[in-house]
Amino acid sequence: MSLVARHLEANGLPTVIVGSAFDIVEYCGVPRFLFTDFPLGNPCGPPWRQDLQRKIAEQALDLVRDADVSRTTRKSDVLWPSDDDWHPRYGRVKPEDVERLRALGEERRRKHSEARKPG
Amino acid sequence: MTETVRYMERTRDYYRALGYPSDYVWARFEAVPFANLAKPLSQSRIGLVTTASPPDLGNRDASGRRQVWSGEISAAPDRLFTDNLAWDKESTHTDDRASFLPIEAVQHWADEGVVGGLAHRFHGVPTEYSQRKTTELDAPQVLARLRADGADVALLSPL
Numbered sequence: 001m002s003l004v005a006r007h008l009e010a011n012g013l014p015t016v017i018v019g020s021a022f023d024i025v026e027y028c029g030v031p032r033f034l035f036t037d038f039p040l041g042n043p044c045g046p047p048w049r050q051d052l053q054r055k056i057a058e059q060a061l062d063l064v065r066d067a068d069v070s071r072t073t074r075k076s077d078v079l080w081p082s083d084d085d086w087h088p089r090y091g092r093v094k095p096e097d098v099e100r101l102r103a104l105g106e107e108r109r110r111k112h113s114e115a116r117k118p119g
Numbered sequence: 120m121t122e123t124v125r126y127m128e129r130t131r132d133y134y135r136a137l138g139y140p141s142d143y144v145w146a147r148f149e150a151v152p153f154a155n156l157a158k159p160l161s162q163s164r165i166g167l168v169t170t171a172s173p174p175d176l177g178n179r180d181a182s183g184r185r186q187v188w189s190g191e192i193s194a195a196p197d198r199l200f201t202d203n204l205a206w207d208k209e210s211t212h213t214d215d216r217a218s219f220l221p222i223e224a225v226q227h228w229a230d231e232g233v234v235g236g237l238a239h240r241f242h243g244v245p246t247e248y249s250q251r252k253t254t255e256l257d258a259p260q261v262l263a264r265l266r267a268d269g270a271d272v273a274l275l276s277p278l
Contacts, residue, residue: 001170001277003146004244007258008273010152013265018221018276022123029151037123041206043276044224047215057224057274061233064272065160070153086210091129093136105137 002028009070016064018056019043026073033073034060039086045078052078146250157271158235165229166238166270167192168261169220170246170277171199171213178243185245187260192237195222204246206278219278238268246277 002025005015009031016032019025020043025033036043036056045053059076066072080086093101131142156163172178174196178188190196199220201213217223220241229236242264247253265273 001168001244001246001275003250003253004168004258004261005273005275006148006152007254008262008265009154011262012154012157013262013270013273014154014156015273015275018274021126021277023125023127024145027127028146029148031151031153035123039207039210040126041201041204041208041211041213041278042215042218043278044221045218047212047218050217050223053217053221053224054227057221057228058233060221060274061160061165061225061228064156064163064274068155070151084210086207087124089209090124090207091126091133091205093129093132098136101133101136102138105139108137 002030005030014064016060018060029071031070031072032063032067033071034063034076035073036076036078038080040090046081049081052081143248160234160272161232162235163271164236164238164269165225165234166265166268166273167220167222167225167241168265168273168275169199169241169243170204171201171216171219171243172203172245173243174198174200176200178245185247187245187257187264188243189240189264190243192222192226192239192241195220195241199243201278204278213278219276221274221276225274235271238265238270240264240268 005017008015017030018034020036020038020040022035045056178185228234242261244257
């Protein structure tokens with residue numbers, strides 16, 4: 001999506017990205033970025049929380065209005081409304097998963113190479 | 120800014136665990152383009168862009184490859200297809216479409232006069248391993264569709 005934002009801006013269309021993968025978006029470099037520190041999947045606000053979703057949309061629109069230079073990043077002050085600490089969870093490779101993931105990778109590569117064989 | 124999740128590091132570790140020999144190389148640019156608003160925000164039309172797919176997976180072409188797709192704001196489904204995307208399926212869910220495609224929230228601010236309105240369509244762009252497909256095929260499609268809708272600003276919200 002960062003690549004799309006860059007293309008739109010280069011062609012004169014202002015953009016704002018609302019996203020939760022801070023490091024990936026910042027690494028690419030985009031014009032305007034509202035960072036929401038939520039689990040991946042709900043960048044625009046926690047599910048069923050219309051109040052917080054409106055607040056985040058307002059912050060994104062404020063950023064469109066206020067930014068006057070590229071790489072303008074703001075962090076939303078909306079907090080994930082749960083005591084559950086989700087931060088350590090996503091994508092972690094646990095020791096007990098190592099063997100299963102290795103087998104999964106081998107299976108994927110086998111299917112991929114079969115699909116590429118000429119019929 | 121407080122410590123944020125290092126998704127690039129976790130993604131690298133995950134694919135190494137799968138046994139892939141080389142790491143994914145993320146796009147990185149020194150120069151970042153910037154476009155100014157052409158008119159006040161209160162007169163600007165906002166176009167929305169998501170990475171989700173339609174519920175019927177109608178964005179697949181004959182070879183199964185995902186393409187840019189569009190939907191009417193007024194008939195947006197309550198749910199979109201997100202199972203193929205990399206989001207935190209242990210910590211949350213995507214049953215509320217407004218949590219990743221903010222039609223209702225932006226409409227609220229249009230009703231309040233903060234923005235001029237919403238474009239009549241939203242657009243879906245596939246997340247691709249190939250940066251070339253995104254840059255050369257999908258991004259120009261999204262631009263053409265936003266322009267056709269008269270959008271003055273794009274709000275992009277990747278899952």
